[in-house]
Amino acid sequence: MTEHHARKRFGQNFLSDPNIIRKIVDAIRPAVGDTIVEIGPGLAAMTDPLVERLGHMHVVEIDRDLIARLKERYTPERLTIHEGDALKFDFGSLGAPLRVVGNLPYNISTPLLFHLASFADSVSDMTFMLQKEVVMRMVAEPGTEEYGRLSVMLQYRFRMARLFDVPPGAFRPAPKVTSSIVRMVPLPPDQLGALDEELLGRIVAAAFGQRRKTLRNTLRDIVDEQDFAALGVDPGLRGERLSVTDYVNIANHVARKGAPA
């Protein structure tokens, strides 16, 4: 088969280190009977050992050349190939409980994580490789520089753990940055607690939209001084000081106030 030239626009860096591949597949712990979908199988570095253990799995891939290779390599009984953009893919259509894995294209990692979060109800766990810097933001604690909108919105919905790092030399071509493996497990729906998740999302986006400004400024259009007093939140703080629970409390206070009596 001819050599595949990595396409930058599809964020292609292919895993080539067999020890790292084994370590990632072991961390996924695939078991016969699991419904697993891999985002961006590429040249099948992870797909091969996963299909080997599972018998059958799903993949979502956007690159036509890579899709053609996958079709040559696997029968439909072993691999269901969903051709297209993972950002638009309906992960709910594969049934629940779904396990999602992938060495994600780094150029779309944030929108992809938000898209995947909307399927949390159908998912049992997700194991991804991402830029280490993004994983540090996902798992960041309040008060740290990495803590932001991504941390709050993902920690609201998932329990997350950074498992281990992967050096650039494990890929061809080698990326410029170190990568990390992260596991995400959805929290039970009754632990989430926001009355209006769209409102929570708007408040968090506003609070982190201008990081240097205080909550009094960033949330001016949504939360007034009386609300801050009722909530016991100091409006002179910056958004990075508040916990996920603080944001849920603010959103619920505003939701209750806005709701008809």
Ligand code: SAM
């Ligand atoms: N899993 C392979 C590996 O570990 O060697 C490839 C990983 S590479 C970082 C990312 C993969 O995602 C590529 O196969 C790329 O074509 C695919 N991809 C990029 N953008 C995508 C999108 N929007 N939807 C689905 N797949 C995409």
